[in-house]
Amino acid sequence: MTSTAGYDVERIRSQFPILQRELKGKPLVYFDNAATSQKPQVVIDALVEYYSMYNANIHRGIHTLAEEATAAYEATREAVRAFIGAPSTEEIIFTRGTTEGINLVAYSWGRANILEGDEIIISSLEHHSNIVPWQMLAAEKGAVLKVIPINAHGEILLEEYYKLLNPRTKLVSVVHASNSLGVINPVKVIIDAAHAVGAVVMIDGAQSTVHLDINVQELDCDFFAFSGHKLYAPTGVGALYGKRELLEAMPPFHGGGEMIKEVRFDGTTYNDLPYKFEAGTPNIADTVAMKAALEFINGIGKENIRRHENDLLQYGTEQLRQIPGIQIKGDVAEKVSVISFVAEGIHPQDLGVLLDQQGIAVRTGSHCTMPLMQCLNITGTTRASFAAYNTKEEIDRLVAGLHKAIKILR
Amino acid sequence: MALIADIQQEIVEEFSLFDTWEEKYEYLIDLGKKLPAIDPLYKTEENKIKGCQSQVWMHSEYKDGHVFFQADSDAMIVKGLAGMLVRVFSGQKPADIVGAPVTFIDDIGMTSHLAQTRSNGLRAMLKQIKLDALAWQSKSSAT
Known part of the structure; x- marks a missing residue:
């Protein structure tokens, strides 16, 4: 297998049981990593070990199992803190994923701080989960939602962003890397400009956290949310940094067990950070297994993975550019390993079906970014997104598969 | 007009002539291309079937005791599926459409290929056909 020097992609592949699968009689080519990544054996083992050895409810129990489970759960919090460069574990709140992180901020911080006439800024690149919670908040409070425009390549128009900023701007919430196009936003610049007018900044790190080095202190963002399942961890777990x-200063999001200090019928005192925001029995098993995923990434090295993924991105981009009638959307220099494209006169759904026939998993449609598709004047794209375990040979399969599909469809 | 069951059998026999998935899809796409164009008048938001990744429009009319369907889609495979459904059900009596079991989709050997989101589109189209037939049936019995 060809790969970056010193990067043993075959060894990495061998750690993912699902990659041994065949689809329609052909080895699976999994290029839907921006939707969710596959899981290495160490993550699967961590889940099995948790349920086999030390399943217990955390924090309250005085028995050994509860202590072990609590220690494992809190060890993931420390691993997450280190992974995104947060100053303390008290600022790491476990969530179900990015969507819940954004909603937590919209409900808790938003309901307490957004007033009538206040302005919230998002970008044209946002996933529905970074649009709808703010629309709901704005509608409830009589606030105004403003949208940073983009150019035809999907790049944010910074000059237009600066024009939107004013003293009424209370929040700026933008995606770090676009799930639909892969385009990386200049978030540091966006954050600094927002702070200059006194606005709070939330970063949607759903796509960026697995690919880029994240340091929330250097970014100086106020909130940062990501999902575990996009970085080789199980589904249903993620984190919010604040x-x-x-x-x-924020009121709790959910009321219940875990988030309280003392409950009386005439009043309740809330628990300290981060537990104030973690009501109820959390998703212990998946949270514990997320640590194995972070260790898996750290073990290979983010820098090494990124170099490999960028090689794939460059190779794939060059190959796809050569197919007549195919146009890459978001064909810019600053990207994570996502190639989104349209084929002239062909509906993405048709391409997706015929690629699936050949054992190739891609995503088609609007990628939960309908407004972005409207900005680009298209109904959807076909998206191939790469992870640590993908290869150039798989990209060759995609290219051959596309030629075949286009031949059938034309 | 042939019976619904016979038309389904006819389609199954046609697909059995093809050995590879490529040929089956080429034929399916061909059926879509041959589908008579829907009157632009009916390509409305109201006639759009929700829950499909592609845009699908379906319109029905009632004439002399029979229901006539028109359909269109911006995706070729879905249009082919719509074409098959129109061929099976258009021109049939409402009661026959409502009561007919749909077997040909399983029998053309493409079920696994049309699974999940795609078949959601298929199911949504089929549901619309049956609902329309039911509506025409109750309207005609009321008069």
Whole structure:
């Protein structure tokens, strides 16, 4: 297998049981990593070990199993803290994923801080989960939602963004890397400009966290949310980082067990950070297994994975550009390993069906970014997204598969 | 007009002539291309079938005791599926459409290929056909 020097992609592939699968009699080519990544054996083992050895409810139990489960759960919090460069574990709140992280901020911080006439800024690149919670908040509070425009390549128009900023701007919430196009936004610049007018900034790190080095202190963002399942961890777990002073001032999101200090019928005192925001028995098993996923990434090295993925991105981009009638959307320099494209006169769904016939999994449609598709004046794209375990040979299969599909469809 | 069951059998026999999935899909796409164009008048938001990744329009009319369907889609495979459904059900009596079991989709050997989201589109189209037939049936018995 060809690969970047020193990067043993075959060894990495061998750690993912699902990659041994055949689809329609052909080895699976999994290029839907931006939707969710596959899971290495260490993550699967961590789940099995948790349920086989130390399943217990955390934090309250005084028995050994509860202590072991609590220690494992909190060890993931420390691993997440280190992974995104947060100052303390008190600022790491476990969620179900990015969507819940954004909703937590919209409900808790948003309901307490957004007033009538206030302005919230998002970008044209946003996933529905970074649009709808703010629309709901704006509608409830009589606030105004403003949208940063993009150019034809899917790049944010910074000059237009600066024009939107004003003293009424209370929040800016933007995606770090576009799930639909892979385009990386200049978030540091966006954050600094927002802070200059006193606005709080939320970063949607769903796509970026697996690919880019994240340091929330260097970024100086106020909130940062990501999902575990996009970085080789199980589904149903993610994290929200928030600056301590903001989190402390925020009211709880959900009420229940875990998030309280004392409950009386005449009043309740809330628990300290981060537990104030973690009501109820959390998703312990998946959270514990997320640590194995972070260790898996750290073990290979993010820098090494990124170099490999960028090789794939460059190779794939060159190959796809050579197919007549195919146009890559978001064909810019600053990208994560996502190639989104349209084929002239062909509906993405047709391409997706015929690629699936050949054992190739891609995503087609609007990728939960309908407004972005409207901005680009298309109904959808076909998206191939690469992970640590993908190869150039698989890209060759995609290219051959596309030729075949186009021949059938034309 | 041939019976619904006979038309389904006819389609199954046609597909059995093809050995590879490529040929089956080429034929399916061909059926879509041969589907008579829907009157632009009926390509409305109201006639759009929800829940499909592609845009699908379906319109029905009632004439002399029979229901006539028109359909279109911007995706070729879905249009082929719509073409098959129109061929099976258009021109049939409402009661026959409502009561007919749909077997040909399983029998053309493409079920696994049309699974999940695609078959959601298929199921949505089929549901619309049956609902329309039911509506025409109750309208005609009321008069």
